[in-house]
Amino acid sequence: MTELFPHGLPFMKMHGAGNDFVVIDSRGRGAVVTAALARAVGDRNRGVGFDQLAEIRDSAEADFALDFWNSDGSRAGACGNATRCVSDYMMGQLARDAVELVTQRGRLLARRLPDGRVSVNMGHPQRDWQEIPLAAPQDTAHLPLPGTPVAVGMGNPHCVFFVADAEAVDLPAEGPVYEHHALFPERTNVEFASLLGPDRLRMRVWERGAGITLACGSGACATAVAAAERGLTGRKVEIVVDGGMLEIDWRDDGVWMAGPVARVFDGILRPDFLSGLL
Ligand SMILES: N[C@H](CCC[C@H](N)C(=O)O)C(=O)O
Numbered sequence: 001m002t003e004l005f006p007h008g009l010p011f012m013k014m015h016g017a018g019n020d021f022v023v024i025d026s027r028g029r030g031a032v033v034t035a036a037l038a039r040a041v042g043d044r045n046r047g048v049g050f051d052q053l054a055e056i057r058d059s060a061e062a063d064f065a066l067d068f069w070n071s072d073g074s075r076a077g078a079c080g081n082a083t084r085c086v087s088d089y090m091m092g093q094l095a096r097d098a099v100e101l102v103t104q105r106g107r108l109l110a111r112r113l114p115d116g117r118v119s120v121n122m123g124h125p126q127r128d129w130q131e132i133p134l135a136a137p138q139d140t141a142h143l144p145l146p147g148t149p150v151a152v153g154m155g156n157p158h159c160v161f162f163v164a165d166a167e168a169v170d171l172p173a174e175g176p177v178y179e180h181h182a183l184f185p186e187r188t189n190v191e192f193a194s195l196l197g198p199d200r201l202r203m204r205v206w207e208r209g210a211g212i213t214l215a216c217g218s219g220a221c222a223t224a225v226a227a228a229e230r231g232l233t234g235r236k237v238e239i240v241v242d243g244g245m246l247e248i249d250w251r252d253d254g255v256w257m258a259g260p261v262a263r264v265f266d267g268i269l270r271p272d273f274l275s276g277l278l
Contacts (some may be wrong), residue, residue: 004032004278008268011020011041012089013048018243020216022050022085027058037277041269042144044070048267054082056090059147062100062107064090070209074092078155079105080257084110084118088261091118099191119258122218125225125250126153133157135185141229142182145204150226154255157208158189158222162230166202175206191219194229195209199237201227221255224248270278 009032012023022041026032033055041047052068059065064084068076083101090099098111106164116141129138132153138144138153149161159178165168167190178190190206203215203223220239227233228250235250246259 004029005271005274006214009274009278010266011021011048011266012087012266013050013264014082015243015262015264016085016091016215016268017241017246019081019216020039020049020051021082021085021212022052022053023046023056023078023089023244024036025056025247027056027064031055031057032278033069034065034278036076037274038069038071038222039073040277042069042073043264047273048269049176051207051210052076052079052082054079054086059102060101063094064099066105070207072209074209075104075150076156076209078122078218080122080154080221081122081215081218081259082215083108083120083122084257084259085212085261085263086121088112088118089263104167116260117258118151118261119256120217121254122154122221123254125222125255132188133185135183138183139259140225145183147179149178150151150229151183151188152222152225154218154221154225155189156218157184157186158191158219159184159188160162160191160193160219160223160226162227163192163194166192166204167202171206171212173206173210179206179208189216191216191223193223196240197233199233200240201233201237202240204242208269214231215241215246215259217246217257217259220246220248221250224250227250227256
């Protein structure tokens with residue numbers, strides 16, 4: 001398939017609060033990303049490097065469709081920060097301040113705010129064990145694990161721990177234990193959160209398929225839902241992540257997330273690099 005790209009494959013590099021993405025716009029030609037391509041481009045030494053790769057596709061039911069890969073080549077059903085970044089780009093393309101997109105999760109709405117941040121409705125949280133999914137019926141609000149975390153689905157699985165001090169958690173040691181725990185047949189993203197003040201949380205994340213990232217939008221949504229359910233906060237919270245701040249508002253129509261977006265550079269993956277990957 002490399003012959004389709006004799007001049008290489010253009011991409012954009014973006015980030016939302018430091019959660020970084022390679023974005024490939026495949027509108028008008030069909031999807032091209034494979035797991036092998038995602039792994040190769042995701043290599044921070046031999047490729048470009050990203051937390052997630054997002055591919056934009058044509059959609060009959062919305063302005064565009066979006067697919068996500070982790071840097072280990074696995075697929076992700078949701079990625080809040082990439083959704084915000086790509087929506088900002090598509091709003092520019094379509095000269096609008098709102099767009100509708102389709103992900104594995106279904107239809108999502110994104111809007112540009114007056115201050116330049118982008119807000120997306122990530123949909124309703126999934127609270128049923130089968131939707132998350134868990135391996136067996138469990139009370140998703142109180143998982144039988146040390147620290148009694150909360151399982152929340154946002155189109156992808158999350159395991160949210162509330163701890164006294166999120167800074168003190170040994171993420172590289174703790175994260176993989178729960179990412180690969182038998183309770184989660186499709187693995188899980190893992191969040192550690194602590195209360196900083198009224199409706200303000202600190203959150204650190206170990207992402208499924210990507211490891212430590214500076215922000216995780218769906219993880220911030222899951223953490224806000226879990227905190228509200230536990231009575232720790234109201235439904236509108238600020239979440240301080242390593243790369244900045246995300247604002248979550250759990251409304252009747254879904255969980256809205258607002259935060260910064262940035263398009264850093266555009267580049268071209270060279271035909272010799274692509275050889276054998278498409
Ligand atoms: N960083 C993303 C989440 C990626 C999720 C991915 N790691 C998975 O579910 O496998 C976000 O902003 O929501």
